[in-house]
Amino acid sequence: MGFPGTWMTESESVVYRVVPKCACSSIGQIMFFSDHGRFFDGDIHDATGGMHKWSIEASQKAIEANVKAHKSYAFTCVRNPYARILSSFFDKIAGIQRNGKRYRGNLVPQLVQKYGIEVGSPEDNFDFDQITSFRRFLLFARDTIRWRRPMEPDIHWSAMSGHISTFICNGGQYDKIFFTEKFNEGMQQVLDHIETPVPVDLAKIPKFNESEGHGPKRAHKVSEYFDDLSRHLVWEIYKKDFQLFRYDFDDPDNKMPVGEIDLDEVHAKLGA
Incomplete structure (x- = not known):
């Protein structure tokens, strides 16, 4: 490995x-x-x-x-984890990549067809329902992680x-x-x-954000993207991330950690 x-x-x-x-x-x-x-x-x-x-x-x-x-x-x-999965959606699914193409070629058309996701385009100024599309993307992300369908989970x-x-x-x-x-x-x-x-x-040192400027800007605060079902899916996918890295599951708008990371615990739980 x-x-x-x-x-x-x-x-x-x-x-x-x-x-x-x-x-x-x-x-x-x-x-x-x-x-x-x-x-x-x-x-x-x-x-x-x-x-x-x-x-x-x-x-x-x-x-x-x-x-x-x-x-x-x-x-x-x-x-x-809330901010990270949102960033993945806006960068990799709704955004245009550095090479001027969509991420992973046929991935976005597949999502449009199978999950009803809309992503807009530079021509219409990325005009689409961000909340609905993001929640559908979250279902897709869960399916890839839980069942490795319709594809292997993306990094x-x-x-x-x-x-x-x-x-x-x-x-x-x-x-x-x-x-x-x-x-x-x-x-x-x-x-x-x-x-x-x-x-x-x-x-x-300047900040290097390679995903910036290639897609739509997030139009709502973080919590508005996550209804009860979305939060259930986020917990299913990222439970260990919230627990080990001390992030606040109860308040999606609180991006800050609520405690310090215990390295011994991380090594014990992730090394098993």
């Missing part, structure tokens, strides 16, 4: 387990900058050099040796605990898991624990 979704700086100063929709573009660019003193020109997910990634075959031995010996500080980042809406657990189950150990909602504070704590070839001043 190895360490899918794991990135490491070339200097091996730090190891990061990517969790999609949780500031991964910003984190990747900070890691790249900390080695090279410049940002990667383009989306960091497209970088095939200047950084070790598990998806690059030549990087796998170095990552595996480092992680199994816990040679470097290892971390990841989490986000409120952007599968549970954070699933991503995070592969690292632990295959022999990795986290030193830090921080919140997207407290990004600067959490990222600074990571930087304080590592030595980088190039010093990083977080105050001068």
